[in-house]
Amino acid sequence: MQIVSASQAGDINFVDMRNNRLPYLTIDAHRGSLSALAIHRHAPVIASGSATQRIKVFSLSGDQLCSIRYYHTTFIGQRIGPVTSLAFHPYSVLLAVASADQLVSIYADDTFQPR
Known part of the structure; x- marks a missing residue:
């Protein structure tokens, strides 16, 4: 049984409860x-969001796959607010992202091929 936990400090820990109670990653x-x-x-994949307006997506082996961050607002661009909630479609x-500015954004990965 694997458990993934996160802390407000910014760490994401992966623990295999069958072998060891210490994080292996x-x-x-x-x-x-x-x-x-x-x-x-x-x-x-897992996704994490921050109060500093950034979303990161990681593989289960810990590799960062992408980062979404607000850079500049154009008249058709959308600013990402501080992230309050994340949810993947089953x-x-x-990936649905809710932010403190009362907006929900949806991001897609068209390149993913299920195994």
Whole structure:
């Protein structure tokens, strides 16, 4: 049985309860600002969000796959607010992101191929 936990300090820990109660992998995802975490049911990915307006997606082996961050607002661009909640679609690689500015954004990965 594997457990994934996260702390507001920014660490994401992976623990295998069958072998050891200590983390076998720790990711320093967001220094001091992690505010949300989501794990996909079927795809080997997790997403983390921060109060500093950043979303990061990692593989279950700890590799960072992508980062979404606000850079500049254009008249058709959307600013990402401080992330308050994340949720993956149960069967597609779609990520819903709720932010403190009362907006919900949905991100998709069209390149993912299920195994």
